[in-house]
Amino acid sequence: MPAQASISRRQLLKGSPRPADFRPRPPGVTVASLGECTRCGDCVSACPEGVLGLADDGVVLLPDRGECTFCGTCAEVCEEPVFATDLRMSHTFVISNDCFVQAGITCMSCRDACPEEAISMQPRIGGPFLPVLNQSACTGCGACVAPCPADAIHAVRKEPADA
Ligand code: SF4
Ligand code: SF4
Ligand code: SF4
Structure with a gap:
């Protein structure tokens, strides 16, 4: 439904x-794959919309900065198995x-x-x-x-x- x-x-x-605080992630990042994030910051610098940041446990989406356009740049620049090929949001x-x-x-x-x-x-x-x-x-x-x-x-x- x-x-x-x-x-x-x-x-x-x-x-x-108001819901409890929850950290949204970029498209294609799951709870399991987030464990592979080394916090190198490559995707943060590469995101053309400037909507990524780093939390203690890895990359985080910052929607208060703007819109993710699903361009896929974050997944392209990441050298670790953090991003799935299916760029859907988990939130x-x-x-x-x-x-x-x-x-x-x-x-x-x-x-x-x-x-x-x-x-x-x-x-x-x-x-x-x-x-x-x-x-x-x-x-x-x-x-x-x-x-x-x-x-x-x-x-x-x-x-x-x-x-
Ligand atoms: S943008 Fe306006 S209508 Fe929409 S949730 Fe915020 S206050 Fe409400
Ligand atoms: S898909 Fe594009 S706009 Fe969305 S978080 Fe990744 S780099 Fe930024
Ligand atoms: S698709 Fe969802 S997150 Fe994007 S603007 Fe519409 S309601 Fe907001």
């Missing part, structure tokens, strides 16, 4: 709680109840930023349209994160966990 369809009426009205995103719309302020910045049209605005009575993120359409690119003025969009591990 698509994630969008499983959102309850209560969740739509109340929003989602998706949720919109927490920090969203300005929950406070009655009209905003559509995330919807406008999404290249996949994975965020739709849901009409409701008595308030501005609510953004609903369809996780089955979300690629994990992170383009919606930086434009959000409320810092309301957070990465979460994809379920069922495949990495």
